[in-house]
Amino acid sequence: MRTHFIAIGGAAMHNLALALHEKGYNVTGSDDAIFEPSKSRLQAKGLLPAEMGWFPEKITKDIDAIILGMHAKADNPELLKAQELGLTIYSYPEFLYEQSKNKTRVVIGGSHGKTTITSMILHVMHYHNVEVDYMVGAQLEGFDTMVRLTEDADFIVLEGDEYLSSPTDRRPKFHLYQPNIALISGIAWDHINVFPTYENYVEQFEIFISKITNGGILVYNENDPEVKRIAETAANPIRKIPYHTPEYSVENGTTLLETPEGPMPIEVFGAHNLNNLAGAKWICQNMGIDEADFYEAIATFKGASKRLEKIAESSKNVAYKDFAHSPSKVAATTKAVKEQYPDRTLIACLELHTYSSLNAEFLRQYEGALDNADVAVVFYSPDAVKIKQLEEVTYEQIAKAFNREDLIIYTNPVEFKDYLFNLKPDSNGMALLLMSSGNYGGLNFDEVKKLV
Structure with a gap:
């Protein structure tokens, strides 16, 4: 399959390009500026554009999929050429959905904590040698890229961002994934340039819940009053699992998490991170990891990059x-x-x-x-x-x-x-x-x- 990325240099976009290259796709791309670490990582795989800029003459009928990044504008010359030729154009989240239609989609949403929770889940899966596809918003220890796409994995874990999908698609990214299993960690008004009122922002999470497949699962943080309210009033046929901050203590600079086997020292700290851990535990249990195995793995989790x-x-x-x-x-x-x-x-x-x-x-x-x-x-x-x-x-x-x-x-x-x-x-x-x-x-x- 031949794919072309318009604005390949973005943090998310270049990782998707690397994942598709690893999958065996023919990948090309363009951008008007590419910075580190994207530049070196693309160069190492032979995917760095030979020169910066937009080249509509390179957009040809034999391209199977155009993937459009947020950095590109609606009047981008390559995008206009692709539209003129009638090529299939995807936003980043649309393409991820296309790649995961036949998998169990696990989507982690929330104004904060979603990167950490997604990272915790992937850490646990990696620890127990469970192969899953994923997309996460931070570089993780033990993982080469922030995106992995294969034919074989049964699950894909997606960090569900509420920001816009592309310059031509104003829907929040997490509305496009149609999760089988979803989590909402918290709601605190953000992205006011896109969602001008608090009510409008909250509505995006209500729509997200409505997109969960019938018979699917919603894991939600009941410590957050807004999350609790919209989860409990959602009328679609889904199973709802609340979670809350677990008991813990701090002794000599070490956080001890209360578990069925007694207090267990962990690497992360803070009530918000313990709350994230509780949500990750429920997701992992619904992906087939039992509680004891979760605790064994999470004890070695040091945190996502740039998160505490x-x-x-x-x-x-x-x-x-x-x-x-x-x-x-x-x-x-x-x-x-x-x-x-x-x-x-x-x-x-x-x-x-x-x-x-x-x-x-x-x-x-x-x-x-x-x-x-x-x-x-x-x-x-x-x-x-x-x-x-x-x-x-x-x-x-x-x-x-x-x-x-x-x-x-x-x-x-x-x-x-x-x-x-x-x-x-x-x-x-x-x-x-x-x-x-x-x-x-x-x-x-x-x-x-x-x-x-």
Whole structure:
């Protein structure tokens, strides 16, 4: 089968290209810019375009499938040529569905936690040598790619993103997968550029539930009132399995999970991660892994990349980075680190980087999000606000939104870096938490290791 990727360089797109190449497909692609690690990974398999740009003359009738990435625009020259020739054009999620129509589709949805839960499930399957296909939004230890597609696997585990499918398909990605088994981890308003009201955002999850196949299974987080409400009021013929945060304790910096066999030390920590673990357990049990085997495997799970990832540690100090940017995730992550290191000074740094977080209206959602930090720092780039064509966010708006009088705010990356590298940990030691989906205007996280 011959496939052509329009915007092959994206994190998700290049992994799908690699998976199809591994499956034996004839894969080509184009893009106007490709960065690392996509560039090297495509190059290693001979899939890197010879030159950057869009080349409609390369779109020919013998292409079986065009796969359109979000980075491409609706007026992309290659897309227009494909439409003119009447070629079959798929969005990323549409193509994944096509590849998995004959498999049991397991879809993990939620405003937060979906990458971690998907990673936990794949870790357990990998530990017990159970072959499954998958698509996950982070690079996982022990896995070469973020996408795997085969003819043989009975299950496919899909991270179900609620963002739009493609420039020409405005449906949320997770509406297209039609899961046999689904999970919803939590609902907290996000992507306000696409879903302008909270009600409109919640509606997407109600539609997701309605797409579960008849007789299918919904696993849902009953600790989240909104998730509990829409799950319990759903009228389609499905089986519903609630889960909640399990009992646990923290002793000398180690989290102990309560299991039928007694307390078990685990690598991840924080109530939100224990909640994710409970959801992953139910999914794994419905995929044929019994409870004891799940606990044996999950004990060695260290976390997904960029999700509470420990980047440095000494006898008294520790540093983590986390992808957290939504208000609920920022609050949960900050609380988790303070709970894990109660006697250390927690310095929590948050970069406002996404469209939602830089929106003046949305900012008020952050009230209290950094309250568990001993020192709270917010960084944002006025340039990022301009690039996203948003109204300027002021220092005063941010200070008022977080409602914390001692909040430290930086807008200059050099000044923020100077602040970091001049930190003087006190006698109790320091826990440094860097939360961002960006890099604080060019911060080298490897250099942060020198701080601890």
